Amino acid sequence: MRVVRRSHQLSAKRPRLSGVSICLFAVLLGSGIGCASAQDAAATAAQPRAESRSDAKESPDTASQNTVPATAPDLAPDLAPPDNAADQRPALLGKLNALGLTGSLRSGYWSSNRLYDDRGNIGTASTWLKLDKRFENGLGVFAEAYGGREDFRSDGNGVTRVREAYLDARAGALDFRLGQQIIAWGRADRLNPTDNLTPRDSRLLAADVDEDRFGSLAAKASWNLDAHTSLTGVWLPEFRPNRIFLRSGFSEVIPNGSRNWALKLDQSGKAVDWSVSYYDGYDLSGDLSASYVFRHYRTRVIGFDTATTRGAWRFALESAYTRTEDPDGTLAYVKNPFVYTVLGIERDFGNNTSGIVQLFNRRVMHHQTPSAAEQLHAILTSQLDRDQNGVSVRVAKKWWNETLETELSGSALLERRGYLIRPRLSYAWSDQIKLLAGYEYFDGSSNTLYGLLKRNRLLFTELRYFF
Numbered sequence: 415m416r417v418v419r420r421s422h423q424l425s426a427k428r429p430r431l432s433g434v435s436i437c438l439f440a441v442l443l444g445s446g447i448g449c450a451s452a453q454d455a456a457a458t459a460a461q462p463r464a465e466s467r468s469d470a471k472e473s474p475d476t477a478s479q480n481t482v483p484a485t486a487p488d489l490a491p492d493l494a495p496p497d498n499a500a501d502q503r504p505a506l507l508g509k510l511n512a513l514g515l516t517g518s519l520r521s522g523y524w525s526s527n528r529l530y531d532d533r534g535n536i537g538t539a540s541t542w543l544k545l546d547k548r549f550e551n552g553l554g555v556f557a558e559a560y561g562g563r564e565d566f567r568s569d570g571n572g573v574t575r576v577r578e579a580y581l582d583a584r585a586g587a588l589d590f591r592l593g594q595q596i597i598a599w600g601r602a603d604r605l606n607p608t609d610n611l612t613p614r615d616s617r618l619l620a621a622d623v624d625e626d627r628f629g630s631l632a633a634k635a636s637w638n639l640d641a642h643t644s645l646t647g648v649w650l651p652e653f654r655p656n657r658i659f660l661r662s663g664f665s666e667v668i669p670n671g672s673r674n675w676a677l678k679l680d681q682s683g684k685a686v687d688w689s690v691s692y693y694d695g696y697d698l699s700g701d702l703s704a705s706y707v708f709r710h711y712r713t714r715v716i717g718f719d720t721a722t723t724r725g726a727w728r729f730a731l732e733s734a735y736t737r738t739e740d741p742d743g744t745l746a747y748v749k750n751p752f753v754y755t756v757l758g759i760e761r762d763f764g765n766n767t768s769g770i771v772q773l774f775n776r777r778v779m780h781h782q783t784p785s786a787a788e789q790l791h792a793i794l795t796s797q798l799d800r801d802q803n804g805v806s807v808r809v810a811k812k813w814w815n816e817t818l819e820t821e822l823s824g825s826a827l828l829e830r831r832g833y834l835i836r837p838r839l840s841y842a843w844s845d846q847i848k849l850l851a852g853y854e855y856f857d858g859s860s861n862t863l864y865g866l867l868k869r870n871r872l873l874f875t876e877l878r879y880f881f
């Protein structure tokens with residue numbers, strides 16, 4: 415075991431909002447440098463490589479358009495100036511793109527960070543790079559990394575990470591992948607009980623959903639039994655947990671065991687898609703002890719998911735049973751076994767408008783009312799009550815020939831007062847320039863996770879230049 419101490423001091427008072435410029439890209443905006451097409455640019459925005467990642471679910475921002483027939487866009491004037499990216503592409507960038515290297519430069523303003531402190535008015539700048547290259551012999555190379563600054567002040571946070579770096583190959587009916595990789599399982603929308611293999615960083619100031627994911631070292635092999643069915647095995651020789659805020663005085667013990675593995679039988683491309691999976695390894699989310707130490711215990715997770723499309727409707731069901739190291743529910747600071755289930759109904763309303771409603775339930779086995787000392791652990795692990803019921807909603811629409819995308823999403827608990835509201839928009843000014851903005855509003859009683867996150871309410875804007 416290795417003990418990692420990560421803590422953040424609380425400021426006395428959150429600074430008042432002041433106009434913070436995000437003009438670091440002014441030179442880029444005026445340069446007229448052309449790059450990849452809009453489709454290439456969207457692909458660089460930290461989305462998984464769909465053609466080779468058979469285990470990754472669809473991007474939440476495009477899932478509804480992929481599952482039901484698209485309709486004609488609304489007829490509004492095209493506000494973006496026309497681009498001839500192929501004609502304007504500089505020779506150096508053209509050579510880099512030909513080698514499979516793409517990326518983006520980003521700058522933004524955030525009214526708060528995600529460190530559960532009182533710091534606000536944060537300027538950010540970062541570079542995201544992606545290498546995606548396949549050779550004639552069938553061997554593929556994929557890597558994605560970012561580096562930058564979260565907060566320009568002298569004591570601000572520098573961030574750098576290799577999200578993925580792996581080789582993949584095919585031999586007959588077998589697909590292989592070796593290296594640091596993101597393995598995302600599940601068919602529900604953003605709430606995935608079977609997604610237990612690779613972690614997220616909830617502290618990262620990322621404007622897009624799923625950009626907080628990062629990979630773990632893994633060996634993955636998939637046997638394609640037929641055109642629609644595959645059997646996948648995964649071994650993770652290292653364990654990387656979810657990264658969350660740690661208040662002052664909190665610490666974390668990260669296990670270094672290599673016995674983490676998973677199996678999944680999957681069917682995709684038929685009238686009904688489904689999978690069954692099993693994971694045996696450490697829990698990505700820790701348990702908080704009485705001495706404020708997060709510890710990661712072993713779990714065994716049996717899960718399944720299924721989804722089908724009927725006309726403009728899509729239905730999805732995903733559920734998993736997690737057996738913890740406290741199977742009888744007698745240990746105060748270890749999760750009890752639980753069942754987590756999500757039922758989703760999605761509809762395409764035409765005119766580039768879609769909506770989805772999901773109901774979720776967590777059922778805790780051998781539940782006992784926690785004491786006052788145990789309550790924070792119970793809140794963080796969603797085990798304060800025997801049943802935690804909630805609903806999530808998302809409505810999305812594209813405008814102006816799909817250059818403007820708007821979304822309103824949120825979730826709420828049904829028994830206790832706690833909820834999240836998240837409006838978001840993105841506007842593609844050109845093939846190279848994209849603007850994003852959003853707001854995350856948490857509220858609720860102090861005995862809910864939503865209530866604990868009230869300090870992390872934030873407004874953000876971000877400008878991206880793709881190359």
